[in-house]
Amino acid sequence: MDGHYRKHIISVLVENQPGALARIIELFSARGYNIESLNVGHTEDPTISRITMVAKGDEHTIEQIVKQLRRLIDVFKVRDLTDKKKLDRELLIVRVNVETPEKKDEVKRLVDIFGAQIVDVSHDTYTVELTGDEEQVDAFLELIKPLGIREMARTGRVAMVRALQGETFGEESKH
Amino acid sequence: MKLSGAEILLKALELEGVEKIFGYPGGAVLDIYDRLPFAPIKHYLTRHEQGAAHAADGYARVTGKVGVCFATSGPGATNLVTGLATAQIDSVPVVAFTGNVPTFMIGNDAFQEVDTVGITRPITKHNFLVKDVKDLADTVKKAFHIARTGRPGVVLVDLPKDVTREIADFFEEEYKTPVQIRSYKPVLKGHPGQIKKAAKAIASAERPVLYIGGGTVSSGASDLVVKLAEVANIPMTATLMGLTAVPGNHPFFLGMLGMHGTYAANMAVQESDLLIAVGARFDDRVTGRLKDFAPNAKVIHIDIDSAEIGKNRAADIPIVGDAKLVLEELLPEVERQVAKNREFYNVRQKWIMKVKSWAERYPLWYEPSDRVIKPQFVIQKIWEVTKGEAIITTDVGQHQMWTAQYYKFRYPRQLVTSGGLGTMGFGVPAAIGAKVGRPDKTVFCISGDGSFQMNMQEIVTAVHHNIPIKVAIINNNFLGMVRQWQGIFYDKNYSQVHLDVQPDFVKLVEAMGGVGLRAERPAEVEKVLKEAMAINDRPVVIDFIVDREEDVFPMVPPGGALNEMILPSYGKEKAKKKAV
Numbered sequence: 163m164d165g166h167y168r169k170h171i172i173s174v175l176v177e178n179q180p181g182a183l184a185r186i187i188e189l190f191s192a193r194g195y196n197i198e199s200l201n202v203g204h205t206e207d208p209t210i211s212r213i214t215m216v217a218k219g220d221e222h223t224i225e226q227i228v229k230q231l232r233r234l235i236d237v238f239k240v241r242d243l244t245d246k247k248k249l250d251r252e253l254l255i256v257r258v259n260v261e262t263p264e265k266k267d268e269v270k271r272l273v274d275i276f277g278a279q280i281v282d283v284s285h286d287t288y289t290v291e292l293t294g295d296e297e298q299v300d301a302f303l304e305l306i307k308p309l310g311i312r313e314m315a316r317t318g319r320v321a322m323v324r325a326l327q328g329e330t331f332g333e334e335s336k337h
Numbered sequence: 338m339k340l341s342g343a344e345i346l347l348k349a350l351e352l353e354g355v356e357k358i359f360g361y362p363g364g365a366v367l368d369i370y371d372r373l374p375f376a377p378i379k380h381y382l383t384r385h386e387q388g389a390a391h392a393a394d395g396y397a398r399v400t401g402k403v404g405v406c407f408a409t410s411g412p413g414a415t416n417l418v419t420g421l422a423t424a425q426i427d428s429v430p431v432v433a434f435t436g437n438v439p440t441f442m443i444g445n446d447a448f449q450e451v452d453t454v455g456i457t458r459p460i461t462k463h464n465f466l467v468k469d470v471k472d473l474a475d476t477v478k479k480a481f482h483i484a485r486t487g488r489p490g491v492v493l494v495d496l497p498k499d500v501t502r503e504i505a506d507f508f509e510e511e512y513k514t515p516v517q518i519r520s521y522k523p524v525l526k527g528h529p530g531q532i533k534k535a536a537k538a539i540a541s542a543e544r545p546v547l548y549i550g551g552g553t554v555s556s557g558a559s560d561l562v563v564k565l566a567e568v569a570n571i572p573m574t575a576t577l578m579g580l581t582a583v584p585g586n587h588p589f590f591l592g593m594l595g596m597h598g599t600y601a602a603n604m605a606v607q608e609s610d611l612l613i614a615v616g617a618r619f620d621d622r623v624t625g626r627l628k629d630f631a632p633n634a635k636v637i638h639i640d641i642d643s644a645e646i647g648k649n650r651a652a653d654i655p656i657v658g659d660a661k662l663v664l665e666e667l668l669p670e671v672e673r674q675v676a677k678n679r680e681f682y683n684v685r686q687k688w689i690m691k692v693k694s695w696a697e698r699y700p701l702w703y704e705p706s707d708r709v710i711k712p713q714f715v716i717q718k719i720w721e722v723t724k725g726e727a728i729i730t731t732d733v734g735q736h737q738m739w740t741a742q743y744y745k746f747r748y749p750r751q752l753v754t755s756g757g758l759g760t761m762g763f764g765v766p767a768a769i770g771a772k773v774g775r776p777d778k779t780v781f782c783i784s785g786d787g788s789f790q791m792n793m794q795e796i797v798t799a800v801h802h803n804i805p806i807k808v809a810i811i812n813n814n815f816l817g818m819v820r821q822w823q824g825i826f827y828d829k830n831y832s833q834v835h836l837d838v839q840p841d842f843v844k845l846v847e848a849m850g851g852v853g854l855r856a857e858r859p860a861e862v863e864k865v866l867k868e869a870m871a872i873n874d875r876p877v878v879i880d881f882i883v884d885r886e887e888d889v890f891p892m893v894p895p896g897g898a899l900n901e902m903i904l905p906s907y908g909k910e911k912a913k914k915k916a917v
């Protein structure tokens with residue numbers, strides 16, 4: 163269909179119920195879609211969870227993903243935020259090698275530039291925490307990679323439409 | 338009122354209007370079965386849980402009500418799976434209740450424990466595990482609501498044994514209040530702007546075709562679709578699931594489309610400039626090679642499930658809504674548009690003539706014989722003897738396609754067949770469910786020798802409960818449909834399709850307490866059918882020994898476009914005619 167293949171960030175509001183998350187994940191595997199990242203957490207209403215997922219595909223595939231998600235009984239709202247004005251953040255925790263003073267300085271310099279934080283220290287490693295959008299996180303990782311990454315964890319993206327854009331999540335109904 | 342979980346369940350079923358259920362007991366549902374004799378509900382004990390699921394499905398398909406089945410945990414639940422998947426893919430409202438191990442044992446690999454909600458999640462519209470008896474009534478209520486509203490489907494409710502034993506409050510009045518599911522609000526009414534657009538397109542098209550699917554039948558829109566065709570002179574074709582929406586003898590009806598569709602139906606779709614899909618989903622058995630399906634047509638797609646729209650074929654005018662409600666709005670709009678356009682009927686008449694000429698030149702055809710019984714001949718005779726009025730269930734294979742082609746249906750919900758899943762073994766238990774749902778009708782199952790053997794134990798169920806279904810086994814000694822594919826596409830390498838060893842179906846059925854009959858010559862067909870029609874206290878099974886290597890035509894080869902049909906030979910005089 164549409165050959166334009168790119169990453170989409172999809173936000174889903176769903177009943178906070180056992181089975182709801184399973185249903186969403188199984189939908190992806192059953193229909194052969196790939197999830198790149200997935201994040202789940204409560205909203206301001208503890209009975210409702212927000213799932214933020216990143217999936218790659220052409221326009222047709224993404225449209226299908228959105229529609230298939232909307233069909234699920236436990237799902238309230240699904241929205242493709244890719245082209246919306248949004249706040250889009252990811253948390254990274256990464257442990258890097260700093261066996262030499264030069265490396266220690268380099269990490270401190272990068273932490274400074276990126277507004278990150280050193281949250282754990284051992285004699286030869288720093289553990290850094292960074293919050294930012296996907297590009298910032300990628301860029302940071304790119305720069306510290308040569309120092310030697312011991313271990314890392316990323317949360318996947320969470321996103322929310324910006325206020326005062328004339329639209330909020332709540333205004334769009336399920337269908 | 339204080340009731341046990343089992344009592345709450347049965348009371349809720351009663352309030353849902355459930356009168357007949359199909360099931361099979363076991364350890365995890367003992368408490369339910371203990372209370373069952375005291376409920377105003379008739380339980381049909383099948384001989385396999387798959388039979389219970391198919392029977393509930395057949396019951397739902399002919400009545401339009403929700404079908405209900407029961408099974409125990411573990412193997413009971415897994416035995417339901419094929420039946421539930423069959424109903425779900427054909428959008429049939431079924432609610433299944435399964436027992437499970439007590440809540441405190443869940444996850445322990447206890448005796449007869451399986452993760453039933455996990456297993457059935459991909460084959461149900463929704464499912465529930467009830468962990469607290471206090472939630473039971475509300476869950477049952479939601480289950481029925483979800484099964485029958487929107488795009489109908491299967492809902493499974495898993496009931497741990499302790500939940501059925503414990504006591505809770507139950508208030509009838511509270512149960513009767515409307516269901517609220519805040520995240521589930523199906524769209525029923527079509528968008529007025531889209532409906533206007535559709536009406537305009539219908540009035541201005543030169544070569545429109547109505548492509549009618551199962552959603553038309555299930556929403557009760559059959560009469561409206563026919564009316565639309567009549568008001569705007571539109572040829573109609575239907576999918577296997579949509580066949581009964583249109584009277585088989587309607588002058589605008591071209592029969593089924595798709596892989597074994599008629600020449601006229603497939604050509605009309607290919608040449609159309611406007612395809613009006615009503616409750617149909619552009620399934621691959623319908624479209625053939627998708628990119629060449631109706632290549633010049635604009636598409637109006639009416640469907641209650643927005644995810645079906647644009648899934649396989651982009652729609653120019655999508656209308657999300659219930660087919661009946663949409664057509665109620667669309668019809669007057671089309672009448673208005675048509676009245677404005679004087680030229681309308683002339684233009685349309687040309688198209689109708691063209692479509693009719695296709696139907697006349699290449700009708701359905703088989704080589705008649707007075708030596709061997711032709712399977713198509715049996716179907717035609719069943720139609721004659723039942724005056725076209727019987728509810729027909731089928732199994733899966735060649736006999737199913739011949740039934741779709743040769744039985745001319747008269748009223749909606751008259752055909753019960755596994756379209757989406759193609760489940761062999763569906764026919765007999767579905768016939769039982771159909772007969773239980775419509776005892777006033779003759780119910781005829783048209784089966785194959787292979788398929789019959791997949792659920793023939795249910796004949797015992799029919800004997801046990803005095804359900805006088807009729808079964809015609811189209812016995813070609815082959816897994817015929819698979820043989821046909823091996824014949825055409827695998828160089829006649831008939832691998833594992835010959836049913837060399839076959840039971841004596843007559844004796845077998847007699848042993849089960851039914852009546853077994855057989856016909857081996859064309860001259861016997863009518864006689865034996867009449868004999869079967871005269872028996873009304875027991876199931877009758879007729880073994881029709883038919884031509885063994887008859888093929889189903891037309892046939893669109895897999896991956897082919899609809900106009901690339903393989904046609905029957907049309908005997909000698911028409912032998913040179915070829916599909917365009």
Ligand SMILES: Cc1ncc(C[n+]2csc(CCOP(=O)(O)OP(=O)(O)O)c2C)c(N)n1
Binds near residue numbers: 732
């Ligand atoms: C449960 C199941 N297993 C396998 C198949 C594959 N299959 C489709 S048609 C067919 C042959 C059916 O044979 P029979 O019931 O004798 O019908 P016929 O085609 O001979 O009329 C088979 C094996 C199926 N549809 N369902």
Ligand SMILES: [Mg+2]
Binds near residue numbers: 785815816
């Ligand atoms: Mg056969």
